Amino acid sequence: MTKTYQKLRDLFGAEVLGLALFLIAVIVVFGVLSPRFLSGANVGSIAFQLPELGLLTLAMLVPILTGGLNLAITFTANISGLTLAWVLQMNGGVDAPTSAFVIGVIAAISVGTLAGFVMGVVIAYIGAHPILVSLAMMIFLRGLGEFLTHGGDISGFPEYVQPIGHGYFVGIPIPLLIFIVGAIVWHVMLSRTRHGFAAYMVGSNIQAAGYSGIHTKRTLTLVYTLSGTMCAIAGIIMLSRFNSVRVGHGEAYILITVLACFLGGVDPFGGFGRVMPVVLALIILQVLSSGLNLLGANQHLATAVWGLFLIGVMVIRWFWHRFAQKQY
Amino acid sequence: MIKRFLSPLLSAAIVAGSLTAAAAQDKPTMGVVVKIGGIPWFNAMETGIHEKGAELGIDATMIGPTSADPALQVRAIEDLIAKGVDIIGVVPNDEAALEPVLAKAMAAGIKVVAHEGPGLSNVDWDFELASAKGFGETHAELLAQKMGGAGEYAMFVGSLTVPLHNAWADFANAYIAATYPDMKLIGERYGVAESVDDSRKTALDLMAANPGLKGFLAFGSQGPIGAGRAIEERRMIGQVHVLGPFSPGQGRKLVKSGAISGGFMWNPAEAGRVFVTMGRMLIDGVEIGEGTEITGLGVVSPDMAGKDIITDNLIAINADTVDGLADLGL
Numbered sequence: 235m236t237k238t239y240q241k242l243r244d245l246f247g248a249e250v251l252g253l254a255l256f257l258i259a260v261i262v263v264f265g266v267l268s269p270r271f272l273s274g275a276n277v278g279s280i281a282f283q284l285p286e287l288g289l290l291t292l293a294m295l296v297p298i299l300t301g302g303l304n305l306a307i308t309f310t311a312n313i314s315g316l317t318l319a320w321v322l323q324m325n326g327g328v329d330a331p332t333s334a335f336v337i338g339v340i341a342a343i344s345v346g347t348l349a350g351f352v353m354g355v356v357i358a359y360i361g362a363h364p365i366l367v368s369l370a371m372m373i374f375l376r377g378l379g380e381f382l383t384h385g386g387d388i389s390g391f392p393e394y395v396q397p398i399g400h401g402y403f404v405g406i407p408i409p410l411l412i413f414i415v416g417a418i419v420w421h422v423m424l425s426r427t428r429h430g431f432a433a434y435m436v437g438s439n440i441q442a443a444g445y446s447g448i449h450t451k452r453t454l455t456l457v458y459t460l461s462g463t464m465c466a467i468a469g470i471i472m473l474s475r476f477n478s479v480r481v482g483h484g485e486a487y488i489l490i491t492v493l494a495c496f497l498g499g500v501d502p503f504g505g506f507g508r509v510m511p512v513v514l515a516l517i518i519l520q521v522l523s524s525g526l527n528l529l530g531a532n533q534h535l536a537t538a539v540w541g542l543f544l545i546g547v548m549v550i551r552w553f554w555h556r557f558a559q560k561q562y
Numbered sequence: 563m564i565k566r567f568l569s570p571l572l573s574a575a576i577v578a579g580s581l582t583a584a585a586a587q588d589k590p591t592m593g594v595v596v597k598i599g600g601i602p603w604f605n606a607m608e609t610g611i612h613e614k615g616a617e618l619g620i621d622a623t624m625i626g627p628t629s630a631d632p633a634l635q636v637r638a639i640e641d642l643i644a645k646g647v648d649i650i651g652v653v654p655n656d657e658a659a660l661e662p663v664l665a666k667a668m669a670a671g672i673k674v675v676a677h678e679g680p681g682l683s684n685v686d687w688d689f690e691l692a693s694a695k696g697f698g699e700t701h702a703e704l705l706a707q708k709m710g711g712a713g714e715y716a717m718f719v720g721s722l723t724v725p726l727h728n729a730w731a732d733f734a735n736a737y738i739a740a741t742y743p744d745m746k747l748i749g750e751r752y753g754v755a756e757s758v759d760d761s762r763k764t765a766l767d768l769m770a771a772n773p774g775l776k777g778f779l780a781f782g783s784q785g786p787i788g789a790g791r792a793i794e795e796r797r798m799i800g801q802v803h804v805l806g807p808f809s810p811g812q813g814r815k816l817v818k819s820g821a822i823s824g825g826f827m828w829n830p831a832e833a834g835r836v837f838v839t840m841g842r843m844l845i846d847g848v849e850i851g852e853g854t855e856i857t858g859l860g861v862v863s864p865d866m867a868g869k870d871i872i873t874d875n876l877i878a879i880n881a882d883t884v885d886g887l888a889d890l891g892l
Contacts (some may be wrong), residue, residue, distance in 0.1 A: 244702060270646060272642070272643060273644070273646075275643065275644040275646065275670075276641075276644035276645075279640045279641055279643060279644035280644075282640060283637050283640055283641075286633075312747075338694065358811065382723060385721070385722030385723060385753055386722055386723055387656060387657075387658045387723055388656035389661075390650065396662065399662065400662060400666070403773065433617070451612070472633070475636065475658075475662065476632065476633070476636065476656065476658070476659035476660075476662065477659070477661055477662045478656070478658035478659050478661075480632075480656060480659070480723055482631070483631070483632060483633050483656075483659065484633040485631050485633075486627075486629045486631040486634055488631070523641075524635075524641050524644070527625070527641035527642075527645070528641060528644065528645050530593075530623045532599070532628075533599050533625060533626055533627055533634075534599060534627075534628055535629050539627050546857070559705070
């Protein structure tokens with residue numbers, strides 16, 4: 235028993251193992267409480283709800299790893315979505331050709347990336363605090379978007395946009411596939427590339443990283459730029475899921491993404507944290523919320539359970555560390 | 563050890579679950595997704611939903627998202643589809659954003675009833691307790707009377723994306739422009755009226771910037787309350803008039819002190835009851851057409867193409883009626 239445990243722990247890490255056990259516990263409890271919980275419909279519902287939040291969480295994860303924060307994620311996603319919507323509208327709305335969609339996606343990703351790049355440059359080269367810079371960017375993007383759209387919707391897109399938010403590819407929801415690809419790219423970037431290593435080092439101790447020859451400014455700029463790119467992808471998925479874009483769609487997600495990162499064991503001061511546990515934490519949050527909805531519980535209770543869950547995880551983590559230290 | 567710390571969490575979930583899971587399984591189920599939970603307007607609607615649900619034998623619940631974000635409504639509806647309810651009711655924050663998920667619900671064989679969403683196309687019926695024209699013009703006329711038919715006024719709506727609020731605002735403005743040429747609208751319309759704080763701040767700012775401002779027309783349940791508070795703070799009662807639909811219990815004091823001059827509303831509890839009544843009719847296969855009588859709406863003449871049932875069931879809120887309405891739990 236102990237041996238298998240150690241093997242599993244060595245393979246996935248204690249964080250992943252703990253969260254996976256918790257996820258199983260949550261699934262068992264809801265499965266017992268509601269016969270519908272394990273139905274295909276519910277699993278499908280969870281699979282469609284996860285990606286937009288998941289991609290935004292990935293966008294939040296990397297800045298947090300460097301000890302920062304990106305408060306502009308949802309509005310960056312909105313502005314990117316608006317860009318795509320605008321390109322589609324310019325080219326005939328419902329009848330827009332596929333080429334317009336491709337150009338729109340490139341434009342949307344460029345806009346998101348640019349927003350991230352500007353934030354990154356200001357944070358890295360001017361040395362302003364990430365919270366202030368991203369807050370400023372958030373307000374700017376929100377104001378800009380509301381000014382351009384007068385707070386209204388842009389809707390009416392070609393038929394082929396729908397499957398990105400609602401379709402299946404070999405039985406797996408397309409948005410989920412996009413999220414899985416995003417998570418794998420993020421995982422590889424953080425664990426296998428030079429940039430990922432530099433991001434961790436900058437998060438642990440930016441001065442030490444600088445003295446060791448890491449180009450900290452370039453690293454920080456790249457971190458926020460990539461965060462912006464990821465927001466743009468989330469924005470495109472949101473566009474197709476809602477079949478419309480408006481500034482303010484998904485506003486409620488900002489704090490949930492931070493919550494998911496911390497639940498996944500990311501150090502709020504930077505330097506530590508991995509993609510896999512964050513993805514698990516996201517799944518747990520979504521399962522808790524969908525499960526409580528299925529039982530007809532109040533939405534505010536779901537929020538309370540999330541909070542309770544975060545506190546619980548922190549307490550467990552503290553005990554876990556003490557327990558682990560006693561052993562060695 | 564882990565168990566010890568997880569158990570409070572799990573037991574919380576179990577308690578929450580067993581409270582609701584106990585409900586009978588064979589009754590038809592209905593979920594009504596409203597704009598936001600925990601505000602008096604939708605609390606009253608919830609009472610109506612439960613009341614009528616018990617009467618008609620439908621297991622009806624209301625789901626109020628924690629913030630007025632259409633993304634949260636989409637998630638709640640996805641969960642209802644997964645739950646396999648028979649009827650979904652919705653009071654949309656943003657019509658366009660809900661179309662895909664409502665289409666999904668209808669494809670799953672679920673009946674969809676909407677309220678305050680006349681532009682939705684993926685519904686079986688949308689019902690309104692007030693016509694946009696009647697509602698806008700009745701308010702505009704009362705504002706004009708209070709202001710003596712002249713002066714500057716400002717317009718609040720719940721959000722610039724709530725088409726209904728904007729339709730009221732359009733009709734009110736058109737009516738005033740046609741009937742009272744001496745009245746003048748200040749600025750564009752402000753999308754603050756779903757929040758007391760935003761309405762209060764905006765009203766304070768507008769009064770500071772426009773000394774000639776004599777009236778606020780606020781379409782959105784929190785707008786008159788916020789603007790009324792601003793008037794009270796500035797001691798402008800009697801000089802600046804606030805009109806609009808609001809929850810009487812919440813605005814009772816402000817109406818009595820004169821900070822809110824009055825308004826018209828429909829009864830959210832009645833809307834809740836109509837949701838369930840219509841849900842029952844839909845699953846029983848009752849045809850709704852010209853002259854059908856629906857409890858709570860009266861004899862209706864629906865717009866068959868737009869799938870809208872629009873009626874005028876307005877009640878006036880003023881210093882005389884506010885207590886009675888507030889005692890109804892509104």
